[in-house]
Amino acid sequence: SYALTQPPSVSVSPGQTASITCSGDDLGDKFASWYQQKPGQAPVLVIFQDTKRPSGIPERFSGSNSGNTATLTISGTQGMDEADYYCQAWDNGWVFGGGTKLTVL
């Protein structure tokens, strides 16, 4: 079965750029999406179709996808961005990455 691999944790200083990767076989041939999940809350879609932001998502969130790796980039990271982030792709069904805990310190 298809698998998406994310680093368990990423740390970033406030105001700096955070990058979270998601790896999967030929992931660049699929569309990748990203969700943000804060404690006790449902996930929120922050990037879809590799690079697009839903309405209401700040411009500091961006995405890319090529080869075997999709990347979520958060520019000028703020304390409110501290959360778990999940990548997602379709491979005969929805597949999620294991999640990355972003710490802003």
Next chain:
Amino acid sequence: QVQLQESGPGLVKPSQTLSLTCTVSGGSISSDEYYWSWIRQPAGKGLEWIGRIYIGGSTKYNPSLSSRATISLDASNNQFSLKLSSVTAADTAVYYCARDGYPISPFDYWGQGTLVTVSS
């Protein structure tokens, strides 16, 4: 504004069937633009897609759960449901319902989630 709300028992005994319903408001479940999905998340762990249903009745399941999961749709009440049979403690999780787009577009609306505990 579309809203989804999960409902059902919070405690299920081992070997029994877990049953949850998702009520959709602010939009029609009969739309041909969307699928309706169930996702779960054990405490402290990641997200797992269970399966989805389309207004025509077609369903697709995660192969790891396909033998135990059944998703159905009640258009008259704007609801869809999940049944998961032969549950064990490993099925204890927060269960979410969500909307994804036709044919393949990610989840744009989610329910708040409901905790289901499997225990005797």
